[in-house]
Each structure stands twice: as structure tokens, then as C-alpha cells.
Amino acid sequence: MKRPFLYFTTFLIMGKLSGQYAAILPYTVLLSLVFCIVCGIRKKSYTFIIPFAVFIFALGLHFATEKETPFSPWEDVRLKGSVVNIQYTQSGKQRLDFRADEIIIDETVEETDIRVMIYMPEGSFVKTGDVIAIKGKVADMNKPSNPGGFDMGRYTACKNYDTAVYAEKVYLLENGKGGFYGSLNAFKERINSVYKHVFPEQEAEIISAMVLGGGSAVSEEIRELYSLSSISHVLAVSGLHTSVICAALIFVLRKFLSDRNTYLATSAAIIGYAFFTGLSPSVVRAVIMLEVILWGHILKRESDTLNSLCAAAFIMIVNNTDIIYDVSFVLSATSVYGCVVCAEILGSEESFKQKILSIMAVSFVVTSMILPVMANNFHHVSF
Numbered sequence: 465m466k467r468p469f470l471y472f473t474t475f476l477i478m479g480k481l482s483g484q485y486a487a488i489l490p491y492t493v494l495l496s497l498v499f500c501i502v503c504g505i506r507k508k509s510y511t512f513i514i515p516f517a518v519f520i521f522a523l524g525l526h527f528a529t530e531k532e533t534p535f536s537p538w539e540d541v542r543l544k545g546s547v548v549n550i551q552y553t554q555s556g557k558q559r560l561d562f563r564a565d566e567i568i569i570d571e572t573v574e575e576t577d578i579r580v581m582i583y584m585p586e587g588s589f590v591k592t593g594d595v596i597a598i599k600g601k602v603a604d605m606n607k608p609s610n611p612g613g614f615d616m617g618r619y620t621a622c623k624n625y626d627t628a629v630y631a632e633k634v635y636l637l638e639n640g641k642g643g644f645y646g647s648l649n650a651f652k653e654r655i656n657s658v659y660k661h662v663f664p665e666q667e668a669e670i671i672s673a674m675v676l677g678g679g680s681a682v683s684e685e686i687r688e689l690y691s692l693s694s695i696s697h698v699l700a701v702s703g704l705h706t707s708v709i710c711a712a713l714i715f716v717l718r719k720f721l722s723d724r725n726t727y728l729a730t731s732a733a734i735i736g737y738a739f740f741t742g743l744s745p746s747v748v749r750a751v752i753m754l755e756v757i758l759w760g761h762i763l764k765r766e767s768d769t770l771n772s773l774c775a776a777a778f779i780m781i782v783n784n785t786d787i788i789y790d791v792s793f794v795l796s797a798t799s800v801y802g803c804v805v806c807a808e809i810l811g812s813e814e815s816f817k818q819k820i821l822s823i824m825a826v827s828f829v830v831t832s833m834i835l836p837v838m839a840n841n842f843h844h845v846s847f
């Protein structure tokens with residue numbers, strides 16, 4: 465089967481959507497089964513039954529992982545646990561990736577294991593690895609009453625959280641050593657302090673966003689200017705940055721190592737870079753794609769870019785089926801798919817003039833593919 469992950473990912477998404485919207489379930493099951501049977505007969509191969517199995521697997525995966533918030537909207541809650549990671553909102557407040565191990569209800573302590581997004585109050589700051597107790601209110605996870613309104617429930621599910629809490633009081637119980645993420649954050653802070661010392665404030669913010677993944681610290685004014693210029697994507701670490709780093713590492717390491725060891729070292733380095741920048745969907749997608757390509761070279765197997773893209777999407781969706789509603793994931797996958805399509809067109813063109821015209825068309829094709837996503841989620845588009 466050529467490009468198997470293209471079929472796997474397509475049927476996986478169909479299964480997820482069918483589980484989400486039960487009304488279309490009978491039709492999608494029938495359509496999937498007919499498609500697999502027809503393709504199997506035409507190709508004289510039974511491998512086309514595999515996508516249907518993936519489709520059924522996706523249905524079970526959806527029902528097994530469907531998240532229900534353990535709290536009521538705006539309920540008072542007290543949680544105890546540890547800080548896994550820290551990000552910053554545009555207003556400068558901390559937003560915590562919090563692993564709760566205890567819930568306190570009516571002075572009764574109940575053990576739990578949930579992942580919570582904590583919005584810290586202004587002026588309160590903690591460090592990665594700290595053990596804290598928080599008192600606050602649970603965010604409203606219900607669907608917005610107005611069309612186009614912000615859906616907190618879907619947003620937290622996309623990010624693989626169980627719920628979100630607005631903290632009112634925070635109590636530090638134990639200073640943590642930070643562990644793996646703490647060491648990474650401390651290293652990032654040291655690099656960021658160098659940027660602030662060497663460059664002016666605005667330039668330091670931009671460089672930090674492009675290199676370290678600190679896009680949330682960029683001022684609203686700078687973000688708006690980049691958005692109006694249609695280059696806001698450079699403020700977030702993405703596949704572009706990851707690919708450049710990967711190519712640079714291969715170029716440098718080849719001077720000192722064999723090809724096989726160069727690819728092995730680069731493979732380890734870009735995985736570390738993904739953790740270093742916070743495991744954003746665009747970086748994870750790019751890293752998985754690059755890993756498939758690198759290991760193809762290591763094992764001396766030919767790689768296919770579209771199949772690598774679908775393999776990355778497949779792994780990410782299996783890990784969290786709600787990621788298909790994440791705007792950054794959809795934009796990332798869609799734009800790369802547009803680039804892959806254009807690359808295949810460019811490869812088939814022979815004359816120099818046709819290649820120049822095709823190169824000019826790349827931006828138009830990619831923009832055309834992401835415009836519907838931008839219009840649906842942001843209610844405006846830019847060219």
C-alpha cells in the first residue's frame with residue numbers, strides 16, 4: 465500500500481468526527497467499508513481493510529478518551545500538586561501546566577491524577593517543580609451560548625487538559641528542584657537574559673520568541689504588526705525553525721562524523737529541541753516528520769514527505785484525539801500539505817519558466833488552503 469498513513473490518518477479523523485457527531489456515524493461506517501472493499505478488489509490486496517480497522521479503532525478511542533470535567537462551572541475548588549511547566553499570557557501572568565494529586569472538598573482530601581491548566585492571579589509567581597496548593601474557581605467548560613464565542617472546554621481538551629482553574633490564592637508547600645523541565649526552563653531563562661542584555665527590549669522579545677518559543681511574551685503591538693504583515697508565524701517556533709536547525713546540524717556534523725552517526729546525532733538533537741521549546745503542535749509535527757526522514761536514511765530506506773506528514777498527524781491524533789480541533793495543529797498540517805503538493809508539482813516541471821511560475825504559485829496555494837481555517841476561527845483573513 466503506497467502512503468499507508470495517508471489512509472490511516474484520514475480514516476482516524478473520520479472515526480473521531482463520527483464518534484463526535486453520532487448522526488453521521490451510519491453513513492461514514494458504510495462509506496468507509498465500501499471504499500476499503502472497492503479498493504481491495506481493484507488493487508487485489510487485502511491491506512485496504514486496515515484503514516477500516518483504524519476507523520473502528522478511532523471510534524473506540526474517542527469514546528474511551530472523551531473527557532468530562534470533574535467539576536461544575538465556577539465551582540470553588542482546592543487542589544494540591546506540582547507545577548510541570550510554565551507559560552506566560554500576553555498580560556504577563558503565569559499559566560501553569562499543573563499535575564494535581566489531591567482534591568480538597570469540604571475538608572475531605574481525595575486522591576486524584578488530573579492535568580489542570582491554572583491561570584495564576586496577578587503578582588503570583590512559582591517555579592517549575594514547586595509543590596503548591598491553590599484555591600480558585602473552575603472555568604466554564606460548557607459550549608459558548610453565542611456562535612463564534614471562545615470555547616474553553618474544547619480549548620483545554622485540545623491541549624490535553626482535564627479542566628482549567630482561575631486561581632485566587634496560591635500556597636507554596638515545597639520548593640521543587642524542577643526536574644527535567646525545570647532544568648530546561650532555567651537554561652532558557654539564562655539564554656533569554658543574554659538576549660535582554662545584548663539587544664533592545666523589543667528585539668530581545670522577538671528573538672526569544674523565534675528561538676526559544678517564548679511567543680507569549682511578545683507585546684501586543686509587535687504581534688499586531690507581524691499579523692498585519694502576514695508573517696506572524698515567525699514569532700512562534702514551528703517547522704520552519706526546526707527544519708533549519710536540522711539542516712544546519714547535518715551540514716556541520718557531516719564534517720566530523722559518518723553519515724549514519726550524523727543522522728543519529730541530529731535525530732537526538734531535534735527531539736531535545738522539541739522539549740526545549742515546549743512541545744507545540746507545529747514543532748512536534750515537524751520533529752516526527754524529520755525523524756521519519758532521518759531514520760529512513762539511517763536504515764537506508766526511501767522516505768515520502770506526504771506519508772511522513774500523515775504519520776506525524778496520526779501519532780499526534782492517537783495521543784490526543786481532540787487535537788483535530790486545535791487551530792495551530794490544523795494550520796500547521798494544512799500549510800505543510802500545501803507545500804508538499806506544490807513540491808510534487810515543481811518536481812514534475814521541466815522547463816525553467818514553468819518552475820519559476822510554480823514557485824510563485826506556492827504562496828498562493830498555501831494561503832488559499834489556510835484561508836478557510838483562518839476565516840472560521842478568527843473571523844478575518846490577511847493576505
